[in-house]
Amino acid sequence: MTQQKSEKIGIAMIGHAFMGRAHSQAWRTVGRVFDTPLEPVMQVVVGRDEQTTADSAKKHGWAESGTDWREAVTRDDISIVDICTPGSSHSEIAVAALAAGKHVLCEKPLSNTIEEALGMAQAAKKAAAQGIKSMVGFNYRRVPAITFARTLVENGRLGEIYHIRARYLQDWIVDPEFPLVWRLQKEIAGSGALGDIGSHIVDLTQYVTGARIEAVSGILKTFITERPLPSHSSGLTAESEGTSSGRGLVTVDDAAVFNATFENGALGTFEATRFASGSKNDLGFEIFGSKGSIKFNFEDMNVLYFHDHQLPPSEAGFRRIMVTEGDSHPYMSAWWPPGHIIGYEHTFTHEILDFLTDIANDHSPTPSFEDGLQIQLVLDAVIRSSANNSQLTQVERKI
Ligand code: SOE
DSSP states (O other): OOOOTTEEEEEEEEOOSHHHHHHHHHHHHHHHHSOOSEEEEEEEEEOSSHHHHHHHHHHHTOSEEESOHHHHTTOTTOOEEEEOSOGGGHHHHHHHHHHTTOEEEEESSSOSSHHHHHHHHHHHHHHHTTTOOEEEEOGGGGSHHHHHHHHHHHTTSSOSEEEEEEEEEOOTTOSTTSOOOGGGOHHHHSSSHIIIIIHHHHHHHHHHHOOOEEEEEEEEEOSOOEEEOOSSOOSOOHHHHTSSTTEEEOOSOSEEEEEEEETTSOEEEEEEESOOTTOSSEEEEEEEESSEEEEEEGGGTTEEEEEETTSOGGGOSEEEEEOOOTTTSTTGGGSOSTTOOOOHHHHHHHHHHHHHHHHHHTOOOSSOHHHHHHHHHHHHHHHHHHTTTTOOEEOOOOO
16 A cells, blocks of 8 residues: 655654654654655644643644543544553554554554564554554664664675674663652563663664574663652552552662674674663664674764774774765765764654655565564563573574
């Protein structure tokens, strides 16, 4: 099913917190920077609280607001459902939206359990037969330097890949008095650093190398096991938590470290933590091959370091490539002249551009829900390994 250029397409966004704000910016911007094949209409944003959702609609540019996602995903004027809620609600909303014939963009990680992820992948596959598209919001794939890194690997510039090293370091919960927010509650978030930020580096390393992780050996750690209950009603009480008054149990990991074997024979090392004091959003990876190597650091996100191992030793070493050349680097032709750098929010604009383009051209978006399921299976293997004395644990295949 293809749709004609500049045809309007109605959007419903479910959830309007951090990811909702980032996606709203992208929906507002994409048609004003890129020649999009479809014109997004920011029709309705849905949230739990009527007043805060109405405020969000006004601030972020949505025509309407509501508190009933089931109504929103069945509206005739809605063709895309953008899920920006915590992982505990991804499955129910995505399956209902796909069944209603809506294209679905779902934030990462795909879901909190393997069973849900499998059901979502099956529902997406069934909907795809009717021309309905679905994508998981691993936005860092759309950093131009990372898209360019994938091209270098695809073109053989790194040769055989030996080592893959990836990190995602944050420090927002080092303070023991930071409250027990939803990201620290398993029933809402599914897991902690592992699923929230570890999922990004699993996706990125598999995307850039084109190779999947086969087995892992991991350790999960929760450094601070009790925290103050959040001021807003979270359904948690000290009594229900069996903790000292006003505090609740942290039920997810604070940090995850794991080694990995890749299907192409490469070895991987991964670190995902919220306790790297001083590192605010330090996502990075290094990939070493027989013909060359690359290094990326999100804190310098417009740059890719590339070492061409085929050059004479006298010229060896990593050179700093500014990935801002409009004629030769991904996405950059639509923004500014070379050297005028872009930021975090632009990755969501690129993600939504690609989703709209795939819908218009009847192409299958990536990462797919199947890709999202495979990433959940990698995370699940880390959890099983950590519970089994870090034994090397195979990643299950359910696809
Ligand atoms: C919190 O760790 C978070 O908002 C993640 O959920 C996002 O995916 C990441 O891009 C920024 O940090």
